[in-house]
Amino acid sequence: MPLYAVVLAGGRGTRFWPLSRRVRPKQCLSLDGGPTLIQRTVARLAPLVPPERVLVVTGPDMVDAVRAQLPGIPEENLLVEPAPRNTAPVVAWTALEVERRGGGTLLVLPSDHAVADEARFRDTLAEAAAVAATGGLVTLGIVPTRAETGFGWIEPGAYEGTSAPVVRFVEKPPQAVADALFAGGRHLWNAGMFVWRHDVVLDAVARHLPRTAEALAALRAGAGLAETWTRFDATSVDYGILEHHDAIRVVPADFGWSDVGSWPALAEVLPDRGWGSGVAEAVVAEGAGANLVHAPGKLVALLNVKELIVVDTPDVLLVTRREDAQSVKNLLDAVERAYPGRYS
Amino acid sequence: MPLYAVVLAGGRGTRFWPLSRRVRPKQCLSLDGGPTLIQRTVARLAPLVPPERVLVVTGPDMVDAVRAQLPGIPEENLLVEPAPRNTAPVVAWTALEVERRGGGTLLVLPSDHAVADEARFRDTLAEAAAVAATGGLVTLGIVPTRAETGFGWIEPGAYEGTSAPVVRFVEKPPQAVADALFAGGRHLWNAGMFVWRHDVVLDAVARHLPRTAEALAALRAGAGLAETWTRFDATSVDYGILEHHDAIRVVPADFGWSDVGSWPALAEVLPDRGWGSGVAEAVVAEGAGANLVHAPGKLVALLNVKELIVVDTPDVLLVTRREDAQSVKNLLDAVERAYPGRYS
Numbered sequence: 001m002p003l004y005a006v007v008l009a010g011g012r013g014t015r016f017w018p019l020s021r022r023v024r025p026k027q028c029l030s031l032d033g034g035p036t037l038i039q040r041t042v043a044r045l046a047p048l049v050p051p052e053r054v055l056v057v058t059g060p061d062m063v064d065a066v067r068a069q070l071p072g073i074p075e076e077n078l079l080v081e082p083a084p085r086n087t088a089p090v091v092a093w094t095a096l097e098v099e100r101r102g103g104g105t106l107l108v109l110p111s112d113h114a115v116a117d118e119a120r121f122r123d124t125l126a127e128a129a130a131v132a133a134t135g136g137l138v139t140l141g142i143v144p145t146r147a148e149t150g151f152g153w154i155e156p157g158a159y160e161g162t163s164a165p166v167v168r169f170v171e172k173p174p175q176a177v178a179d180a181l182f183a184g185g186r187h188l189w190n191a192g193m194f195v196w197r198h199d200v201v202l203d204a205v206a207r208h209l210p211r212t213a214e215a216l217a218a219l220r221a222g223a224g225l226a227e228t229w230t231r232f233d234a235t236s237v238d239y240g241i242l243e244h245h246d247a248i249r250v251v252p253a254d255f256g257w258s259d260v261g262s263w264p265a266l267a268e269v270l271p272d273r274g275w276g277s278g279v280a281e282a283v284v285a286e287g288a289g290a291n292l293v294h295a296p297g298k299l300v301a302l303l304n305v306k307e308l309i310v311v312d313t314p315d316v317l318l319v320t321r322r323e324d325a326q327s328v329k330n331l332l333d334a335v336e337r338a339y340p341g342r343y344s
Numbered sequence: 345m346p347l348y349a350v351v352l353a354g355g356r357g358t359r360f361w362p363l364s365r366r367v368r369p370k371q372c373l374s375l376d377g378g379p380t381l382i383q384r385t386v387a388r389l390a391p392l393v394p395p396e397r398v399l400v401v402t403g404p405d406m407v408d409a410v411r412a413q414l415p416g417i418p419e420e421n422l423l424v425e426p427a428p429r430n431t432a433p434v435v436a437w438t439a440l441e442v443e444r445r446g447g448g449t450l451l452v453l454p455s456d457h458a459v460a461d462e463a464r465f466r467d468t469l470a471e472a473a474a475v476a477a478t479g480g481l482v483t484l485g486i487v488p489t490r491a492e493t494g495f496g497w498i499e500p501g502a503y504e505g506t507s508a509p510v511v512r513f514v515e516k517p518p519q520a521v522a523d524a525l526f527a528g529g530r531h532l533w534n535a536g537m538f539v540w541r542h543d544v545v546l547d548a549v550a551r552h553l554p555r556t557a558e559a560l561a562a563l564r565a566g567a568g569l570a571e572t573w574t575r576f577d578a579t580s581v582d583y584g585i586l587e588h589h590d591a592i593r594v595v596p597a598d599f600g601w602s603d604v605g606s607w608p609a610l611a612e613v614l615p616d617r618g619w620g621s622g623v624a625e626a627v628v629a630e631g632a633g634a635n636l637v638h639a640p641g642k643l644v645a646l647l648n649v650k651e652l653i654v655v656d657t658p659d660v661l662l663v664t665r666r667e668d669a670q671s672v673k674n675l676l677d678a679v680e681r682a683y684p685g686r687y688s
Contacts, residue, residue, distance in 0.1 A: 018645065281659075284679045286671075295661050299687050301362065303664035303675050308649070310663055315625075317639050317656050319663065320647035327630070331647050335628045343643050 001197060002104040003129055005049040006094045008192075009038055009058040009066055009111035010081055014344075015262050015325075017332045018316035019294060022344055027112035028065045031266050033279040033296060038111040039069055044118040048125060049107065055079055055097060056111070057090050082229045088240035089232035091194070092205045092212045096219060098198040105129050106201070108194040108237075114269050116256025128195040128251040131163045136249045137204060137242065138195040139166065141188025143254040147178040150261070152190040152238070156250050166248040169238065188252055191259065194237065195251075201241075208244045209233045263309045263325045267292045275302050292322065316343055345541060346448040347473055349393040350438045352536075353382055353402040353410055353455035354425055358688075359606050359669075361676045362660035363638060366688055371456035372409045375610050377623040377640060382455040383413055388462040392469060393451065399423055399441060400455070401434050426573045432584035433576035435538070436549045436556045440563060442542040449473050450545070452538040452581075458613050460600025472539040472595040475507045480593045481548060481586065482539040483510065485532025487598040491522040494605070496534040496582070500594050510592040513582060532596055535603065538581065539595075545585075552588045553577045607653045607669045611636045619646050636666065660687055 013026040020026045027038040035043065042054055051072040057079045058066045067078060079097065081090060091108065098104050107125050115121045124140065132138045141154045152171055156164035169190065173181065181187040196204075206213040215231040233240055242248055258269045267290075270277035276291030280300040283293065288302035295312035309325055311318040320328060336344050357370040364370045371382040379387065386398055395416040401423045402410045411422060423441065425434060435452065442448050451469050459465045468484065476482045485498045496515055500508035513534065517525065525531040540548075550557040559575040577584055586592055602613045611634075614621035620635030624644040627637065632646035639656035653669055655662040664672060680688050 018643075280661075282683065284675060284682060286675055286678065287668075297659075299362075299660045299679065299683070301660060301662040301664075301672075301675050301679060303662075303671060304668045305652070305663050305665060308663065310654075310661070312656065312661055315641075316643045316645060317624075317654070317661075318645040318647075319649050319652065319654055320645075321649060324631075324648045327647060328645075331628060331630055331645050334630065335643065335645060338628060339626065339643070 001133065002053060002102075003049050003125075004094075004098050004101070004104045004106050004198075005042075005045050005054045006090075006106050006108045007038065007041055007045075007054060007056045007111045008087070008090065008109065009056050009062065010084060010090070011110075011112060012059070012061075012084070013112070014329050014332055017328060018313045018318050018343065019311055023061055024065055025062055025112075026260075028062065028069055030296075031260065031279070031294070032270055036069055037114070037260065038066065040115075041109065041111045041113070042070055042073065044115060044121060045107075045109075048122045052077070053104070055094055057081055057094060059084065082226045085229065085232055085234040086240075087192075087237040088205075088209060088235045089212065089215075089229070091201060091237045091241070092209070092216055092232065093219075093225075095196075095198040095201045095205070096216050099202065103198050105132055105195065105197050108192075108196075110192055110259070112260065113191070114256075114258040114260045116269075118255070120255040121253075124251060124253045124255060125195065127162045131161075131249055131251060132195045132197055132200070135197070135200055136247045137201060137245055138163065138249050138251055139242070140191060140193040140195070140253040141250040142191045142257050143252055144182055144187065144189050147175065147182035148189065149173060149175055149178045151259075153178075153181050154188045154190050154250050156186065156188060156252075163249045163251045166242075166250050169243055188250060190238070191253070191257060193253070204241050204245055208241050209235070212240075263292050263311070263328075264322050267322070276308075290322065345477065346397060346446075347393050347469075348438075348442050348445070348448045348450050348542075349386075349389050349398045350434075350450050350452045351382065351385055351389075351398060351400045351455045352431070352434065352453065353400050353406065354428060354434070355454075355456060356403070356405075356428070357456070358673050358676055361672060362657045362662050362687065363655055367405055368409055369406055369456075370604075372406065372413055374640075375604065375623070375638070376614055380413055381458070381604065382410065384459075385453065385455050385457070386414055386417065388459060388465060389451075389453075392466045396421070397448070399438055401425055401438065403428065426570045429573065429576055429578040430584075431536075431581040432549075432553060432579045433556065433559075433573070435545060435581045435585070436553070436560055436576065437563075437569075439540075439542040439545045439549070440560050443546065447542050449476055449539065449541050452536075452540075454536055454603070456604065457535070458600075458602040458604050460613075462599075464599040465597075468595060468597045468599060469539065471506045475505075475593055475595060476539045476541055476544070479541070479544055480591045481545060481589055482507065482593050482595055483586070484535060484537040484539070484597040485594040486535045486601050487596055488526055488531065488533050491519065491526035492533065493517055493519055493522045495603075497522075497525050498532045498534050498594050500530065500532060500596075507593045507595045510586075510594050513587055532594060534582070535597070535601060537597070548585050548589055552585050553579075556584075607636050607655070607672075608666050611666070634666065 275285035278293035619629035622637035631648035
């Protein structure tokens with residue numbers, strides 16, 4: 001069966017504000033001065049999945065930015081979801097799209113994550129596709145590197161070859177639980193990367209999300225997406241399908257993954273240059289360390305400052321501390337109240 | 345005798361880098377979002393000295409910037425010193441220029457200081473001019489507000505009316521001396537503001553700086569400034585003239601003066617807006633205080649940062665701490681070594 005990639009590019013993340021904006025979400029950003037996250041996502045798939053089998057799901061606000069960044073992707077592969085309805089509708093709809101194209105195995109992937117070892121990434125996906133060919137729903141399970149409370153965890157059963165049945169999904173755990181899961185050495189992170197045959201996932205949709213299956217039937221019968229979209233169950237693939245399904249398998253993945261979920265997470269994947277890490281035309285620093293700087297095109301002069309986040313854009317300058325990065329969203333809320341729509 | 349203002353705009357200060365540059369020195373900057381320091385200097389003189397009697401002394405690098413900022417000053421009043429040779433040559437040369445214009449009393453003033461009470465500033469200068477009319481060299485003595493070690497101090501003798509003879513100039517003192525001078529309540533700051541008749545200061549030059557007097561004679565005889573300039577004594581008016589002269593008088597001055605000598609000194613003269621002070625299109629802040637921000641045209645978002653200096657220019661972004669402002673010059677030296685001429 002041919003492999004299709006489904007790149008999920010509907011995210012409206014605010015955690016990279018002021019760099020990310022409504023019309024320029026995280027996946028469309030260059031966080032390291034090179035290609036954008038979505039460009040890297042498609043490029044690293046290329047040896048495994050050619051552009052004509054890469055489907056990109058995005059929103060009406062962002063499709064222009066996505067199109068501009070991915071000139072190699074055929075126009076008909078840009079799938080515009082009429083409104084955000086979580087991931088289960090996207091999974092069902094993209095399976096139908098692959099069915100329409102003659103069928104295949106779908107690699108459902110975020111558009112805004114980082115992968116250090118791209119060859120290993122492709123090898124892992126190919127293994128997962130081989131597992132999925134036998135008829136299960138397959139999720140990748142990231143081999144954890146810390147007791148992270150911000151991700152869901154996966155408990156695998158007994159391995160057969162490269163995969164194991166999923167015994168249990170663990171929602172984002174409290175720290176003590178995360179500590180135990182990490183110490184146990186068996187659990188994996190749920191990174192939202194899935195592999196399945198179009199017919200297998202459509203069968204699962206029919207069993208667990210009957211309203212969504214009806215909406216799919218309407219689409220097959222020629223109904224328009226816009227009027228059908230509201231009939232899809234607005235739930236996540238995890239809650240709507242995977243947690244109810246009995247044939248989920250996990251393939252461990254260890255390819256230097258990061259969800260690049262925040263400025264500090266970005267700092268983790270960029271090289272430390274003494275003063276910290278980030279993007280600038282040049283940096284001259286004395287007594288500086290552990291800063292994250294994003295100021296493309298500028299000389300950044302840092303004197304005796306540590307653990308700051310400094311993000312310079314044409315109309316907004318953010319200065320905060322690394323430990324406060326998660327509160328930038330509150331600051332953005334204040335900005336939005338004071339200047340509705342102007343800086344968001 | 346008519347009053348002439350001599351505005352000294354030759355300074356090449358680096359303490360406001362990256363805002364100040366070789367071709368845009370401190371006096372040509374807007375530090376509060378309004379007119380530049382030199383524009384304010386000329387504007388606050390206007391009720392006392394009309395533009396046609398304002399002489400502006402500047403350097404070849406800066407004359408274009410000065411001219412652009414002072415469209416009301418006649419071209420022949422822009423006096424371009426061929427090279428920096430300290431203040432004594434400027435004092436002698438400008439006295440000669442006023443002699444050529446028919447004679448008058450000179451108000452010699454920095455171009456880059458701040459004055460809170462402009463009416464009182466003019467009143468003080470008018471008083472000083474009245475004192476100078478009787479034949480002394482007059483210096484303004486700022487009523488001190490702190491035990492400052494960065495300025496020279498002036499010891500006045502017994503007052504007669506609004507002025508007193510200068511008993512002694514005290515060079516920049518160590519802290520213990522400054523503490524004693526401030527506690528004593530009699531000493532004043534030397535702010536480099538002088539008032540004298542052209543003929544009186546030319547007599548003083550003839551007595552104390554004979555080489556300079558010869559150079560002036562050459563200028564009177566038609567020699568060009570460029571070839572004559574190197575024959576002027578390269579010394580300050582304080583060391584070259586005032587310390588040797590026996591008829592120096594001081595007029596106390598208390599008009600909310602600041603030399604705006606550094607980013608922290610600027611913060612002292614700007615209103616505190618909770619997060620700190622400075623210039624921006626807008627500021628949204630949480631948990632921020634005592635910062636100095638200069639980012640015209642931008643929204644500045646500050647989250648839990650205190651006592652920082654953040655200066656954003658089109659090509660350079662400086663981030664440091666208020667307590668380290670005096671070391672920015674070292675950082676600029678490092679920038680100059682790494683990128684000669686590019687950012688200075």
